[in-house]
Amino acid sequence: MPQNLDGAGRFAPSPSGDLHVGNLRTAILAWLFARSTGRRFLLRIEDLDRARAGAEASQLADLAAVGLDWDTEVVRQTDRTPLYRRAIVQLAEAGLAYECFCTRREIADAPSAPHAPAGAYPGTCRDLTDGERERRRQERPAALRLKASVSQYTVIDQLHGPFTGAVDDFVLLRNDGVPAYNLAVVVDDAAQGIDQVVRGDDLLSSAPRQAYLAALLGLPEPHYAHVPLVLNVHHRRLAKRDGAVTLSALALTGFDAGGARDLILRSLGLPAGPLERALEAFDPAGLPREPWIFEPPELPDAHHRANIN
Structure with missing residues (x-):
């Protein structure tokens, strides 16, 4: 594996709610891109605009649950x-x-x-x-x-x-x-030494400005590297209202965090299991270039109503 320890990749969510499968897929891809090139992987909480109480802790727990690890402490924009x-x-x-x-x-x-x-x-x-x-x-x-x-x-x-x-x-x-x-x-990105930005391709149009x-x-x-989004069955961007799209909602259908991770990895053409296994097989050239259409499993009716309200 090439070493680039002076550089870093990152995942930078806004703490506005729970991460869904699309967010987690992008986070896993950012981790794979960084680790496969010997870069550090950093987390930054982009909380300048909106933050929901408890969302940051929930997001960090979900990222860890699917197997992500990161280097150095989490950075928050409101401190900068x-x-x-x-x-x-x-x-x-x-x-x-x-x-x-x-x-x-x-x-x-x-x-x-x-x-x-x-x-x-x-x-x-x-x-x-x-x-x-x-x-x-x-x-x-x-x-x-x-x-x-x-x-x-x-x-x-x-x-x-x-x-x-x-x-x-x-x-x-x-x-x-x-x-x-x-x-x-x-x-x-400059202050943190981030020289690799992997994020959803809805942000590609922002890259020239930045x-x-x-x-x-x-x-x-x-x-x-702008990666394809996850879309719902109507080919619109995935959202919580689509049902079982967060780890907590997927758990109600029988998918634990490992099962959700494996769904994501299979959508990328990578082997299921620990992320280290996927890392061994990771090749950016082989990634799908089209959005992943995700049809969530059915939630029990009572839980479904609670989740979308």
């Missing part, structure tokens, strides 16, 4: 605000950030720039005068946006190859003072 502030100051001092007073409705109603993707920020506040900014400050607090000098950026993904995505003046600091996801994840921001901050761009 000074790092984000320093990055914002660096960008502001370089003239790469500006105040934005737009509401979501104003952004949605504004005409888009030619060829800009849907939802891209149209630059409304980019060139406000000092007087206009002062007037708007009296009306509502400002968010802080990146002043991007490109409209697109290309990353190389291990599974998707070169991918070029849109870059707009995305938010760095929300108007409630909370650092935005795109900033926090870039700063965190890689561009890393370049502006003088930070290394990680190696990316």
Whole structure:
């Protein structure tokens, strides 16, 4: 096994509820990618935006139950605000950030720039005068946006190859003072020595923004591998309302944590059993490239109602 002990992979859930089979599959894949390349494997709790009481402990227990281990203590974003502030100051001092007073409705109603993707920020506040900014400050607090000098950026993904995505003046600091996801994840990955990012392919479109921001901050761009999601039988993203999709719900149908792990491994074409066995057979080139359609086993009626309410 090649050794890359200076690098690391990671899994970074938001503590908003129990992990489901899709989350656990991505976590297992991130572990396999990291361990197969001799990297450390780290856990980071991305709790800047939302956290439900007890969710972090439940998530860590579920990850351990399916056989994952991790190196060093778990990191929480809410403990890292000074790092984000320093990055914002660096960008502001370089003239790469500006105040934005737009509401979501104003952004949605504004005409888009030619060829800009849907939802891209149209630059409304980019060139406000000092007087206009002062007037708007009296009306509502400002968010802080990146002043991007490109409209697109290309990353190389291990599974998707070169991918070029849109870059707009995305938010760095929300108007409630909370650092935005795109900033926090870039700063965190660099600070933790994470040079391999394995996550769901719904986040592939975010990678160009994040890689561009890393370049502006003088930070290394990680190696990316965006893996297929788990979908329900209606080909929509798996969610708790789909029934027995969490470890606790699957246990009610007779699947213990090991059984859930084995379902996930078989969906990846890997041998069931301890993760070390799957690691021996792991080859990224052989991974499925299509989503896994997961049809959960039936829950007993009373438990089913309790689980989805």
